[in-house]
Amino acid sequence: MRPAAEAFYGTIRLIRRFEERCIDLVRSGDIGSGIHPCIGQEAVAAGMCAALRPDDALLSNHRGHGHFLARGSDPGRFLAELTGRVGGVDKGRAGSFHPSDLSAGIWGASGTVGHGAAIATGLGWALARDGDRIAVSVFGDGAVTQGALLESFNLASLWRVPVVFVCENNGYATTLPAPTAIAGSVVGRAAAFGIPASTVDGQDPEVVYDAMAAAVDRARSGGGPSLVEFTTYRYEGHHTFERRMRLAYRDEAEVARWRERDPLAIQAARVPPDVREAVDAEVEEVLDAAVRFALESPHPDPADAFDHLYATPVRLRAGVSHA
């Protein structure tokens, strides 16, 4: 069942303010990597993740903070990951670019654009052998020009794997506009492999939820993969480094047009003002506590640099000779 309007509003508000706090922490140097902000795309995360069961598996990407928060990852532990602390969800080994949090059903974020889809396909195949969990692969428009993505479409369709391919089409692969990169269409690619696909408004979390719920049902009931392309937009740059570089690859009018469809405003209009105020206040409290937790969490001990490298440990030599 579709969640209540205030629940979606709360998720979108949490993601928006989390990203704004992160940008502050990038400025202060606490998040050394910078981040790929998802401001403007929050409705996709909120609607998509609400359609999943807690034990379903999602593979995220470099612009994935919203996915984590929407799936219920602890904001404090997640932020501690971004600041490289041992209290982070991955003990400081993932940072902003490659996080995972299995307790929230997020199994990783591959940095090789488009390649995570085949990992999600294999994961979905394995999960289906032992039950009715499904896998979700989330990628952007930049991924659809990768051959590896098409290999995953082929395998998933051929073997009827319960996986949902989600394309967050925000119009740009870093600086490259989608129309100058993509011949044909995103959904046309899926159709070529016999995968049902649709293009859906990604700024309205309720519309996102409905489309995603249909794809999830199909996967869970043995119908195989689907692709949903959500049209959306990022109001910030590709990465926070753009705040210094001021790259002029899109004009102000375009950004302003998309701001008229701000997911936060769209969902706010569905929630009474007093409820909104209460949600906003709670979000600030949660984020204050998260920032405190992240900055108070210890830095890793250099002696632990090899921890978690192997599951079956091997003896490794140091970088300097012992004799």
Next chain:
Amino acid sequence: MPKLSYAKALNRALTDEMERDPDVFVLGEDLKFALNNVTTGLLDRFPDRVLETPLSEQGFTNFATGAAMGGKRPVVEYQIPFLLLLVLEQIANQANKFRLMSGGQVKVPVTYLLPGTGWRPGWGAQHSDQPYGVFAHLGVKTVIPATPTDAYGLFLSAIRDDDPVVVFCPMPALAMREDVSYVDLAPIPLGVGRVRRTGTDVTVLAVGHLVHEALAVADELAGEVSVEVFDPRSLHPFDWAGLAASVERTGRLVVFDDGNRFCGVGAEVLATAAEEMRLAAPPKRVTRPDAAVVVGCAPELDLAVQPSRAQLVAAIQAVVKS
């Protein structure tokens, strides 16, 4: 005692492990017809655990990573050694890093099996590579069994290991047969080398099928030089203590390695020996030359860029004299 071939040993290890562990499955190209004899009979016994894939090496390598994260133990078979470089990113950058990047939340127990690396006479320049050094360099667990018994034991351990492991099976060793008692077949731990022949004058560290060449050379020189032959069996992890113990006894070292010279396994072994072991004479290595390409279609050219017995003899004699 029954004769066990190298290829049959691989088949037997995989069959035994699939029998023992229902999470083990195999995927790759043309498995139904078992072109490399590794999957012979498996489809009949385990019809839903043999996944014949289309030609999508990058796709099915990543698929294996996901399946492993989801609790399975995939064994991926590749037909051609160079395909491993097509999927180098998927193995070294995805499969091998997910455990670390997740802070230990996931494990990725995938085995990549190469039943036929090195020179394939007549098969052209793109089928005769030995890319094992690349994987060891990047920290991917890498084994290269020389005998049927080792092939069985190391393949079994690779499947049971909780991390990605690449198993290189040298083409010239595949036809090799060995007298074995099946009850003696057992897993062999990664990172444990073996002295194949004891000697007192010089240690020859030989990799893969070159172990057999080194043993032949040791026989040939028996009256003249006492050669100890050390087979590391796995390249990462590497049995440095085993090698050091051998060199401690002999004081001299020659490495016999079918990889290219620059940044190869031979280079690493010599560097470590120079830094950390007590040597009575400067060590030597016999390898493929820098930038070597085995063209595969002209035996004269192919042999010119592969390490030979004659080169090993000369290197041993030079090291012993100095």
